[in-house]
Amino acid sequence: MSGLADTKRYNRHLFICVGSTCGGSKGANEMFTMLKEKMREKGITDVLVTRSQCFGLCRASPNMVIYPEGVWYSGYRESDLDDIVEQHLVNGKVVHRLLDKRREMIRQL
Ligand code: FES
Numbered sequence: 721m722s723g724l725a726d727t728k729r730y731n732r733h734l735f736i737c738v739g740s741t742c743g744g745s746k747g748a749n750e751m752f753t754m755l756k757e758k759m760r761e762k763g764i765t766d767v768l769v770t771r772s773q774c775f776g777l778c779r780a781s782p783n784m785v786i787y788p789e790g791v792w793y794s795g796y797r798e799s800d801l802d803d804i805v806e807q808h809l810v811n812g813k814v815v816h817r818l819l820d821k822r823r824e825m826i827r828q829l
Contacts, residue, residue, distance in 0.1 A: 730768040732809065733787045739774035742782035751782065751798055758805045767809055780820055794820035 736755065742748040752771055759767060777783050780794035786808065793804065796818050803815045 729766065731766040732789075733768045733770065734784060734809075735770050735772040735775075735787075736784040737773070737775050737777075737782060738771045739778070741774070741778035746782045747798065748782040751796075751801060754798060755801055755805070758801055759809065762805055762810060764805070764809055777820065783820070789814070792820040793818040 734755075736748060736752050737743075738748045738752060749771075752769070756769055759769070775783050775785070777792075777794065782796060783792065783794050784796065784804075785792045791808070791814055793800075793815065796804065800815070800818055804818070807813050807815050
């Protein structure tokens with residue numbers, strides 16, 4: 721079973737897109753590393769963070785999604801990572817300014 725995550729110890733799963741549009745000049749690869757470091761500093765051990773390829777939402781890149789809430793954050797920047805960690809991952813509150821607006825409209829139909 722080596723190489724497989726022990727999913728029982730995680731309460732959330734955060735997928736961060738590092739596909740060609742979200743990565744590269746949008747910096748998703750670097751922000752993945754920064755996010756993991758910020759989580760380590762906060763002692764967050766119950767969130768599994770996984771790099772992913774294209775979500776099909778490149779127009780709003782970079783993108784990430786957090787489950788089980790199913791919250792999609794788009795167009796986030798390095799300066800938003802503290803709020804994602806503190807507000808969402810620590811306090812369980814959505815960072816509304818980073819929500820993908822088109823996906824939220826679809827969810828409300
Ligand atoms: S490369 Fe990230 S959504 Fe397409």
